[in-house]
Amino acid sequence: MTAVEPAAAPEPSPPAPGRDHLLRRTLRDPVAAGCLVVLVLVVVASLAAPLFTDYAPDLSIMGDTLAPASGTHPLGADGVGRDVLSRLLYGGRTSLLGGTLAILVAFAVGGPLGVISGFYRGWFDAAAGWIVNVIMAVPAIIVMLVVMAAVSQDLNVAMIVLGVIMAPMVFRLIRASVIAVREELYVDAARVSGLGDGRVMRRHILPVVVAPSVIQATQVFAVAIGIQAGLAFLGLGKASQASWGAMLSDAFTNIYNAPMLLVWPGAAMGLTILASSLLGNAVRDALGTTERPAVNKRRKRGARTGAPAADTPADRLLIVEGLRVGYPRPGGDKMVVDGVGLTVARGEVLGLVGESGSGKSQTAFSVLGLLPDDAEVTADRLTFDGQDLLGMDTAALNRLRGHGIGYVPQEPMSNLDPCFRIGFQLVEPMRTHLGLSRSEARTRALGLLERVGIPDPERVFRSYPHQISGGMAQRVLIAGAVSCAPRLLIADEPTTALDVTVQAEVLDLMRSLQQEHDMGMILVTHDFGVVADICDRVAVMRGGRIVETAPMRQIFAAPGHPYTRTLLDSTLDGGPVRGELSADSGADEPLKGATS
Numbered sequence: 186m187t188a189v190e191p192a193a194a195p196e197p198s199p200p201a202p203g204r205d206h207l208l209r210r211t212l213r214d215p216v217a218a219g220c221l222v223v224l225v226l227v228v229v230a231s232l233a234a235p236l237f238t239d240y241a242p243d244l245s246i247m248g249d250t251l252a253p254a255s256g257t258h259p260l261g262a263d264g265v266g267r268d269v270l271s272r273l274l275y276g277g278r279t280s281l282l283g284g285t286l287a288i289l290v291a292f293a294v295g296g297p298l299g300v301i302s303g304f305y306r307g308w309f310d311a312a313a314g315w316i317v318n319v320i321m322a323v324p325a326i327i328v329m330l331v332v333m334a335a336v337s338q339d340l341n342v343a344m345i346v347l348g349v350i351m352a353p354m355v356f357r358l359i360r361a362s363v364i365a366v367r368e369e370l371y372v373d374a375a376r377v378s379g380l381g382d383g384r385v386m387r388r389h390i391l392p393v394v395v396a397p398s399v400i401q402a403t404q405v406f407a408v409a410i411g412i413q414a415g416l417a418f419l420g421l422g423k424a425s426q427a428s429w430g431a432m433l434s435d436a437f438t439n440i441y442n443a444p445m446l447l448v449w450p451g452a453a454m455g456l457t458i459l460a461s462s463l464l465g466n467a468v469r470d471a472l473g474t475t476e477r478p479a480v481n482k483r484r485k486r487g488a489r490t491g492a493p494a495a496d497t498p499a500d501r502l503l504i505v506e507g508l509r510v511g512y513p514r515p516g517g518d519k520m521v522v523d524g525v526g527l528t529v530a531r532g533e534v535l536g537l538v539g540e541s542g543s544g545k546s547q548t549a550f551s552v553l554g555l556l557p558d559d560a561e562v563t564a565d566r567l568t569f570d571g572q573d574l575l576g577m578d579t580a581a582l583n584r585l586r587g588h589g590i591g592y593v594p595q596e597p598m599s600n601l602d603p604c605f606r607i608g609f610q611l612v613e614p615m616r617t618h619l620g621l622s623r624s625e626a627r628t629r630a631l632g633l634l635e636r637v638g639i640p641d642p643e644r645v646f647r648s649y650p651h652q653i654s655g656g657m658a659q660r661v662l663i664a665g666a667v668s669c670a671p672r673l674l675i676a677d678e679p680t681t682a683l684d685v686t687v688q689a690e691v692l693d694l695m696r697s698l699q700q701e702h703d704m705g706m707i708l709v710t711h712d713f714g715v716v717a718d719i720c721d722r723v724a725v726m727r728g729g730r731i732v733e734t735a736p737m738r739q740i741f742a743a744p745g746h747p748y749t750r751t752l753l754d755s756t757l758d759g760g761p762v763r764g765e766l767s768a769d770s771g772a773d774e775p776l777k778g779a780t781s
């Protein structure tokens with residue numbers, strides 16, 4: 186028997202430090218602080234140019250041609266007598282504005298496309314990918330030359346076009362980041378808790394996209410400044426528009442007479458690009474403290490078809506009949522669940538057992554609507570509390586998950602979002618489903634944390650997932666799963682990732698919560714010790730089918746199917762244990778001898 190007294194309290198977690206502001210974390214790096222100072226100086230000097238010079242950038246005084254540095258011209262004058270300092274300061278405006286325009290356009294076009302493509306995939310992804318490939322095939326510099334020759338001489342217009350041309354890079358990066366994170370278990374967990382796509386995207390997907398986007402933005406900025414200078418160097422752009430590229434062009438024609446003319450715009454460009462790139466790296470590193478660890482891939486909701494709901498007996502919470510799950514493969518569909526039928530009554534715990542790969546999780550995820558996109562799910566009947574699950578749209582499923590059906594996953598750590606405090610992750614679903622205010626949800630969450638045996642609920646509430654142990658994380662997830670008072674709880678091997686002592690405590694907890702709330706429960710496991718501990722009935726799965734369903738005691742005392750006997754023989758310690766039992770003996774006594 187696996188139940189033990191709940192003596193060993195979970196180990197305490199370190200106190201949760203306050204989350205540093207991003208700027209403060211970035212500026213701890215002296216290089217980043219230096220870069221920020223440089224950039225601020227460049228921006229301020231450019232914007233406040235009239236304060237630093239009396240000369241207009243295009244004012245040409247022929248008598249000052251190639252004048253050396255002096256009180257009148259602190260950096261000298263260029264080949265046509267224009268003040269170099271003035272052109273440097275006003276040229277900074279052009280470069281900064283051009284770089285910013287390119288970033289804004291590239292992210293305005295590529296960002297939303299990348300997020301939607303990565304999140305929803307399907308036809309939108311295919312169409313967006315096709316458009317992006319076409320744009321990438323176009324030679325950027327030729328397009329800009331054509332635009333400047335035929336449309337506008339304004340360098341800013343060229344930068345807008347450059348932004349569009351660079352949007353595919355942004356699209357690809359963001360799409361790849363979104364695809365990587367949408368497969369994370371904690372994103373599945375967020376959906377299971379009933380959060381809609383918008384919230385999942387905002388809370389779990391977008392934060393992950395920020396760090397690589399920062400780096401990408403600095404690259405776009407550097408490329409834009411370089412290309413803008415190149416265009417101006419070629420003599421493109423309005424004559425009245427001072428730019429560092431135009432300064433370089435003028436300096437080049439006077440390279441032997443006044444080599445210093447090359448230094449000022451070159452240094453300004455180099456410093457600005459270097460400072461923005463290094464600052465981008467530092468911001469990325471600072472953000473990196475909240476990046477997610479790589480975790481396993483999991484399942485998504487797939488195409489589901491099914492017969493309409495028929496009458497449901499009042500005590501049957503869940504009815505599954507003829508459930509099939511298949512994956513299209515070149516040689517024909519791979520059936521992983523093949524005609525499964527099961528029921529769960531209110532307050533009943535059904536153990537779903539079977540060897541690895543027998544289809545337990547696929548069955549459970551069919552009920553939750555969380556199979557991969559390519560899964561083909563059909564059933565003669567799949568109803569929860571009288572509602573047809575197969576006919577439900579995503580919004581209805583989202584409402585049901587968390588509120589009607591709770592889920593406790595196998596790997597606790599992977600199902601908590603490392604970017605958010607535990608408290609936030611508990612409070613949000615309660616606010617969504619139960620309409621509680623923030624403080625009501627907080628009070629309820631703290632009560633739940635206490636109820637699941639967490640010794641210092643306040644501290645855990647403020648902690649990030651990495652600050653608590655695996656056992657505590659599983660308790661947190663159990664608290665979350667029951668927080669919206671679901672009628673059915675699906676627990677997919679909830680103790681597998683935990684050590685033996687904690688396993689027993691968690692099972693105890695689940696059993697008492699199930700009884701308190703009179704929840705129906707499907708407990709997916711391959712462990713007969715767990716079955717003996719907690720289940721009322723057992724369904725044994727093999728090769729995608731259920732080979733036997735019987736009351737728990739009968740399964741142990743008189744297994745009907747040879748496969749059940751084989752499973753029991755490979756799990757239980759010795760024969761005498763089962764010899765002590767009979768199908769109708771001691772229904773209320775704990776079962777002895779089943780080991781986990």
Ligand SMILES: Nc1ncnc2c1ncn2[C@@H]1O[C@H](COP(=O)(O)OP(=O)(O)OP(=O)(O)O)[C@@H](O)[C@H]1O
Binds near residue numbers: 544545711
């Ligand atoms: N996306 C998928 N595409 C194709 N086959 C899949 C996919 N996901 C799961 N399967 C297959 O479905 C079968 C059942 O998997 P499932 O995860 O339900 O097994 P399980 O009984 O829960 O095993 P375990 O205890 O190891 O989790 C396995 O053969 C698995 O390889």
